[in-house]
Amino acid sequence: MFQIMWVICTFDLPTKNKKERKAYTQFRLLLLSEGLHMIQYSIYGKAMSSFEKAKLFSVRIAAHIPENGSVKFFFLTDKQMGMTLSFTKGERIEDEKTSLPSQGELF
Numbered sequence: 001m002f003q004i005m006w007v008i009c010t011f012d013l014p015t016k017n018k019k020e021r022k023a024y025t026q027f028r029l030l031l032l033s034e035g036l037h038m039i040q041y042s043i044y045g046k047a048m049s050s051f052e053k054a055k056l057f058s059v060r061i062a063a064h065i066p067e068n069g070s071v072k073f074f075f076l077t078d079k080q081m082g083m084t085l086s087f088t089k090g091e092r093i094e095d096e097k098t099s100l101p102s103q104g105e106l107f
Contacts, residue, residue, distance in 0.1 A: 003077060006046070009031060009072075011065075020068075
């Protein structure tokens with residue numbers, strides 16, 4: 001059965017010195033190069049074509065976690081992601097980043 005899954009990557013990485021800031025930047029750039037987009041600071045997401053692909057994707061990303069970093073991956077169905085409410089300054093906004101990508105972007 002085809003079910004779109006969203007993989008949400010949240011992370012806390014140390015940035016106390018130059019080496020840690022460089023590792024933080026490299027990890028963030030890796031997420032962007034892998035097609036994730038920033039939902040909020042330290043929260044990135046991507047739609048995947050199945051749960052299995054989302055799990056494999058997260059394991060591949062996890063191999064690049066910087067030393068002393070904490071990273072969590074959450075998996076949401078498209079329906080669950082669609083129920084997300086976004087607010088800015090107390091007013092609800094439509095979040096384009098959590099809308100379903102076109103079919104070609106999934107594969």
